[in-house]
Amino acid sequence: MEEKKHMVGGISRKTLERLPIYHHYLEHKLLKEGTETISAPSIAAELQLNEVQVRKDLAMVSRNGGKPKMGYQVTELIKDMEEFLGYHNNxxxxxxxxxxxxxxxxxxxxxxxxxxxxxxxxxxxxxxxxxxxxxxxxxxxxxxxxxxxxxxxxxxxxxxxxxxxxxxxxxxxxxxxxxxxxxxxxxxxxxxxxxxxxxxxxxSLAALSKYLYEAEKEGRQHTKEEDD
Amino acid sequence: MEEKKHMVGGISRKTLERLPIYHHYLEHKLLKEGTETISAPSIAAELQLNEVQVRKDLAMVSRNGGKPKMGYQVTELIKDMEEFLGYHNNxxxxxxxxxxxxxxxxxxxxxxxxxxxxxxxxxxxxxxxxxxxxxxxxxxxxxxxxxxxxxxxxxxxxxxxxxxxxxxxxxxxxxxxxxxxxxxxxxxxxxxxxxxxxxxxxxSLAALSKYLYEAEKEGRQHTKEEDD
DNA sequence: TAGATTGTTAATCGATTAACAATC
DNA sequence: TAGATTGTTAATCGATTAACAATC
Missing domain, CATH: 3.40.50.720 (NAD(P)-binding Rossmann-like Domain)
Known part of the structure; x- marks a missing residue:
C-alpha cells in the first residue's frame, strides 16, 4: 500500500521538472534551426546539465529511443515528451x-x-x-x-x-x-x-536573498584576504 | 575555489525552504496560544515532518539551543530564525x-x-x-x-x-x-x-497534474483488481 | 530519579555522476 | 572500420531517517 511519494509512474519529480525545459529548448531549436536530430550530450552542453542525466531523462520518455551516433529525432522526441507530460490531457x-x-x-x-x-x-x-x-x-x-x-x-x-x-x-x-x-x-x-x-x-525569494548575502559575505572575506 | 552549490553558509537549500514554514507556524502558535516553549517533536508532529529533521534544522539556526525536556523558547527561536533568514536585511x-x-x-x-x-x-x-x-x-x-x-x-x-x-x-x-x-x-x-x-x-502545475493522472491511473487499476 | 528532549553519529535512501559495453 | 552516441550498471554524493548517549 505504501507508495514512494517522490516517484510517479516510475519517474522522479526532478526528472519531471527538467522535461519541460528540454521541451522548450527543443521546440525553439527546431523552429529556429530546423535541426532534425539532436544528441543528449549537445542538449546537456547547451543547458549546462550533466550528460548522463539528460541521457537518462530522454531514455525515460522516448518511445523508440535514440540511435547511436545520430541521437534523437527532434520532432519525435518533442511528441514523446508532450505525450508523457500530458499536454493533451485537458x-x-x-x-x-x-x-x-x-x-x-x-x-x-x-x-x-x-x-x-x-x-x-x-x-x-x-x-x-x-x-x-x-x-x-x-x-x-x-x-x-x-x-x-x-x-x-x-x-x-x-x-x-x-x-x-x-x-x-x-x-x-x-x-x-x-x-x-x-x-x-x-x-x-x-x-x-x-x-x-x-x-x-x-x-523562493528569501532563499535567493540569503544565498546572495552569504556569497557576498564570502566575497568580502576573499577580498580582505587579498588585501593583506 | 570550488564551492558546493547546494550549500550556503553551511545550510542546505532544503533546510532554508523549511525555515519559513517553522517561522510561520511558531508566530501563529505563539499569537494564538501564547505558548512559551516548544519542542522539536511537537513541531514535527504538527507539520507532518520527521522529528530528526526538525531537530537538525532548529539546531542549525538556534543560537542558544534548546533545553532537554523543555524544548526551545518560542520568542527566542522566532528571533533566531528571522536573524538567520535575513528578515531585517532590506x-x-x-x-x-x-x-x-x-x-x-x-x-x-x-x-x-x-x-x-x-x-x-x-x-x-x-x-x-x-x-x-x-x-x-x-x-x-x-x-x-x-x-x-x-x-x-x-x-x-x-x-x-x-x-x-x-x-x-x-x-x-x-x-x-x-x-x-x-x-x-x-x-x-x-x-x-x-x-x-x-x-x-x-x-509546477504540470507536475501536479501528472502526479494526479498517474495516481488516478493506479487507482483505477486497483479498482479493477478489486472488481475481479 | 525517571523520562522527555536535545544534539550527534551511523545507516539508509534517492539522485547524480562516472564508467563502460553495445551499436549504428 | 573508427568513433560518436546510446543505454545501463556501478560509484559517489547529499539529504533523510534511525539509533543513542548526554542532560535537564
Whole structure:
C-alpha cells in the first residue's frame, strides 16, 4: 500500500521538472534551426546539465529511443515528451482567491500548454464576484462545492491568505478535489488520498536573498584576504 | 575555489525552504496560544515532518539551543530564525516585465517580511511605463542599467516572455545584478558569479497534474483488481 | 530519579555522476 | 572500420531517517 511519494509512474519529480525545459529548448531549436536530430550530450552542453542525466531523462520518455551516433529525432522526441507530460490531457482546475496572485494565475497562458486549464475562480469579495479575469468567471465562494462536483473537477488552486487556506482546502476536498496547489504559506492537513503541492513565492525569494548575502559575505572575506 | 552549490553558509537549500514554514507556524502558535516553549517533536508532529529533521534544522539556526525536556523558547527561536533568514536585511530588488505575473509580484506583500523589497519595475510597453503598480514605479527599460547601478541593486526579477529573457538577463548582469529570479521558462546563461534561480509556474502545475493522472491511473487499476 | 528532549553519529535512501559495453 | 552516441550498471554524493548517549 505504501507508495514512494517522490516517484510517479516510475519517474522522479526532478526528472519531471527538467522535461519541460528540454521541451522548450527543443521546440525553439527546431523552429529556429530546423535541426532534425539532436544528441543528449549537445542538449546537456547547451543547458549546462550533466550528460548522463539528460541521457537518462530522454531514455525515460522516448518511445523508440535514440540511435547511436545520430541521437534523437527532434520532432519525435518533442511528441514523446508532450505525450508523457500530458499536454493533451485537458485537466480542469479551479482557483480560490482572486487577489493579485490569483489574477496573475488566471491570466497566465502557460498552463493550457501543459494540459491544465483553470476554468473558473471563487472569491468571497462581492466586488470581485461575477467579474471576469483572464476570460474566467469569478463566482461566490458558496458555490464552490456545487460547481466542482457537477463539473467533476480534480485540481484546486489556493491563493487566499494563510488564515483562510485550511478552510478553503477543506471545502475543496469536500467537493472532490484530489490535488491542491497551495500558495498560502502554511501546512495544509488533508486526507491521505489528496495531493498537496506547496508553492511559496516569498520562500523562493528569501532563499535567493540569503544565498546572495552569504556569497557576498564570502566575497568580502576573499577580498580582505587579498588585501593583506 | 570550488564551492558546493547546494550549500550556503553551511545550510542546505532544503533546510532554508523549511525555515519559513517553522517561522510561520511558531508566530501563529505563539499569537494564538501564547505558548512559551516548544519542542522539536511537537513541531514535527504538527507539520507532518520527521522529528530528526526538525531537530537538525532548529539546531542549525538556534543560537542558544534548546533545553532537554523543555524544548526551545518560542520568542527566542522566532528571533533566531528571522536573524538567520535575513528578515531585517532590506535587500532591494528590481523587476523587469510588468505583465500579469509581474504585477502580482509587485503587489505581493510577503517579500518585505523576508528582508527583500522590490523597489521599481521596468517595461518596454509605453502604456505601462510611468504608471504605478503596488506602489512602485514602472520605468522604461532603457533606464534599467542607469538606475540599478546608481541604487546599487543586486537582485533582479525577470517576468518577461521567454524570447526576451536572455536579453533582459544580460542587461541586469551588466547593471551589476548578482542574483536573478527567473520566471521565463528557459535556461539563462550568466557569468559564474551570478546566481540564477528558476521558477516555472507551469512546470509546477504540470507536475501536479501528472502526479494526479498517474495516481488516478493506479487507482483505477486497483479498482479493477478489486472488481475481479 | 525517571523520562522527555536535545544534539550527534551511523545507516539508509534517492539522485547524480562516472564508467563502460553495445551499436549504428 | 573508427568513433560518436546510446543505454545501463556501478560509484559517489547529499539529504533523510534511525539509533543513542548526554542532560535537564
Amino acid at each position: 485537466n480542469q482546475a479551479v482557483l480560490v482567491g482572486a487577489g493579485s496572485l490569483g489574477k496573475a494565475l488566471l491570466s497566465y497562458k502557460g498552463f493550457e500548454q501543459y494540459g491544465v486549464k483553470i476554468v473558473m475562480a471563487f472569491d468571497t469579495d462581492g466586488r470581485k464576484v461575477n467579474t471576469k479575469i483572464g476570460g474566467k468567471m469569478v463566482l461566490p465562494f458558496e458555490m464552490l462545492e456545487n460547481h466542482c462536483q457537477r463539473m467533476n473537477i480534480h485540481i484546486g488552486i489556493i491563493t487566499v491568505p494563510a488564515q483562510s487556506a485550511q478552510d478553503v482546502c477543506d471545502h475543496l476536498v469536500a467537493a472532490g478535489v484530489r490535488a491542491i496547489w497551495n500558495f498560502a504559506p502554511i501546512h495544509l492537513s488533508v486526507p491521505e488520498h489528496v495531493l498537496v503541492q506547496n508553492e511559496n513565492m516569498a520562500v | 535587500n532591494q530588488a528590481v523587476l523587469v516585465g510588468a505583465g500579469s505575473l509581474g504585477k502580482a509580484l509587485l503587489s505581493y506583500k510577503g517579500f518585505e517580511q523576508y528582508g527583500v523589497k522590490i523597489v521599481m519595475a521596468f517595461d518596454t510597453d509605453g502604456r505601462k511605463v510611468n504608471t504605478k503598480i503596488g506602489g512602485k514605479m514602472v520605468l522604461p527599460f532603457e533606464m534599467l542599467e542607469n538606475h540599478c547601478q546608481r541604487m546599487n541593486i543586486h537582485i533582479g526579477i525577470i517576468t518577461v516572455p521567454a524570447q526576451s529573457a536572455q536579453d533582459v538577463c544580460d542587461h541586469l548582469v551588466a547593471a551589476g545584478v548578482r542574483a536573478i529570479w527567473n520566471f521565463a521558462p528557459i535556461h539563462l546563461s550568466v557569468p559564474e558569479h551570478v546566481l540564477v534561480q528558476n521558477e516555472n509556474m507551469a512546470v
